[in-house]
Amino acid sequence: MTVRRYLVTALLVGSSCLAVACSKSAPDQQGSERKSLAGGEGATCVAPVRTDALDAPEKHAWDLFLAAVHPAKDPKVARGEPDCTKPLGAPGTTSVWETWRLARTEVFLDDGAEPPAWDDMSLPTGYLGTTPDSSLQAGEKPGQTHMRFDPEEDQSIFVDHGGIGETRMNKATYAFIKENCLWSFDGLSRYSKAVFDEKKPPINFPVDSQEVKAVWIEFTPDDLKAGRQKSYYHIVHAGKTYGMTSFHILTKDTPNWFWATFHHRETPDNPDEVKSKFPLPDRARNTVWANYELGGTQVDFTTPIGSPTVLSDYYIEYDFTKSSCITCHASAHGHPEPARGPDGKLVRTPNGGIAAAREGPLQTTALGVPNASAFMKNGKPYFIQTDFLWSIPFRAREERNPPPQRCLS
Ligand code: HEC
Numbered sequence: 001m002t003v004r005r006y007l008v009t010a011l012l013v014g015s016s017c018l019a020v021a022c023s024k025s026a027p028d029q030q031g032s033e034r035k036s037l038a039g040g041e042g043a044t045c046v047a048p049v050r051t052d053a054l055d056a057p058e059k060h061a062w063d064l065f066l067a068a069v070h071p072a073k074d075p076k077v078a079r080g081e082p083d084c085t086k087p088l089g090a091p092g093t094t095s096v097w098e099t100w101r102l103a104r105t106e107v108f109l110d111d112g113a114e115p116p117a118w119d120d121m122s123l124p125t126g127y128l129g130t131t132p133d134s135s136l137q138a139g140e141k142p143g144q145t146h147m148r149f150d151p152e153e154d155q156s157i158f159v160d161h162g163g164i165g166e167t168r169m170n171k172a173t174y175a176f177i178k179e180n181c182l183w184s185f186d187g188l189s190r191y192s193k194a195v196f197d198e199k200k201p202p203i204n205f206p207v208d209s210q211e212v213k214a215v216w217i218e219f220t221p222d223d224l225k226a227g228r229q230k231s232y233y234h235i236v237h238a239g240k241t242y243g244m245t246s247f248h249i250l251t252k253d254t255p256n257w258f259w260a261t262f263h264h265r266e267t268p269d270n271p272d273e274v275k276s277k278f279p280l281p282d283r284a285r286n287t288v289w290a291n292y293e294l295g296g297t298q299v300d301f302t303t304p305i306g307s308p309t310v311l312s313d314y315y316i317e318y319d320f321t322k323s324s325c326i327t328c329h330a331s332a333h334g335h336p337e338p339a340r341g342p343d344g345k346l347v348r349t350p351n352g353g354i355a356a357a358r359e360g361p362l363q364t365t366a367l368g369v370p371n372a373s374a375f376m377k378n379g380k381p382y383f384i385q386t387d388f389l390w391s392i393p394f395r396a397r398e399e400r401n402p403p404p405q406r407c408l409s
Helices: 019-024 057-068 103-107 171-179 185-196 221-225 325-330 391-395
Strands: 032-035 044-047 166-169 210-218 234-237 240-251 258-264 292-298
Touching: 044 057, 057 210, 057 240, 057 258, 057 292, 103 166, 103 391, 166 171, 166 391, 171 210, 185 391, 240 325, 258 325
Parallel strands: none
Antiparallel strands: 032 044, 166 210, 210 240, 234 240, 240 258, 258 292
């Protein structure tokens, strides 16, 4: 069954994780410590260890989460980097992931043009907000920092359906998209054709690629009076207050990516979630992040005995929680020869969508291994997998102007 409504919708380890430093960590400690030179007592960042993706998936998910939500440096100075001098959950700070590039406005531009350099801040990146300060009184505005979210309809705010989200990508993912001209539908098609013609290797993102998808809920005046927003990472925008409720994480730590999802503890029960028994990491205690729970992880299509794996979030996969991240994302593909009209423009559906985007494997709530035949045409492999990233075929637009010359070779 295909889902209708759609979705209109690190290798951080690096060299800082010296063998000694890692082995010193207590077994239940999260990740390895990256002591900042300038950092005060205890102000450190988590450095996820890539091999944990398979060896200790729940620990790894928490490490990735705490690294992503760590206070960021000023993005105008060092975009997408943690500020290890600040402790996790410091009131008034912006999380690292929010300084990554926003897929909708900063990567896949409306005119299909090449987006600017990673640290360019000239495109709309979202709105300001902040980590809550529990000392604030109800209704009182917290000190504004750089926190961002995407308030466009059908993007990051949950209303009554899933398939939404605020998608952001880290520098490695962005660099790969730039390098391979994958920011437009045409660019993806050209690359797909080159793979089909065996002139380019399959799309294969670097191992330090990461993407996230967040969803927020709006608080009612009664919620605000009761101080409900204080347990959420939240934002005040245009007179309304929103709390971050759900958070998907996707990292290239394993070839078919590492999948994890988190949600606020007040999230209604997801019947398809197996409650995690992994203890709250020590460093999250007494911070706003202690209110978030691991919804689960996924590293394969099936269990070792061949049962399909399921992973979903109550809000992001609202009404289709019996689904599988890895299976649906495996279908994400490029079309090597999308139909074009006499004017050379992509053929459109009656509602204006790109007709070719409907061919090949579709978004699916099927579970288990992908269906190889959906990638074939005339008995031969044809549609080219985008290495599990749906945001490319889903968000990339048609080029209005010719791309840089390097994209045509
Ligand atoms: C039924 C299909 C489907 C399922 C199931 C699904 N997704 Fe997605 N996902 C999409 C589509 C389509 C997009 C592109 C739209 C966007 O960027 O928001 C997307 C985007 C994303 C992104 C942004 C990165 C990208 O380029 O794809 C992340 C991260 C993500 N999903 C994580 C997850 C996780 C984690 C799960 C499981 C808990 C999951 N998804 C389940 C269809 C699905």
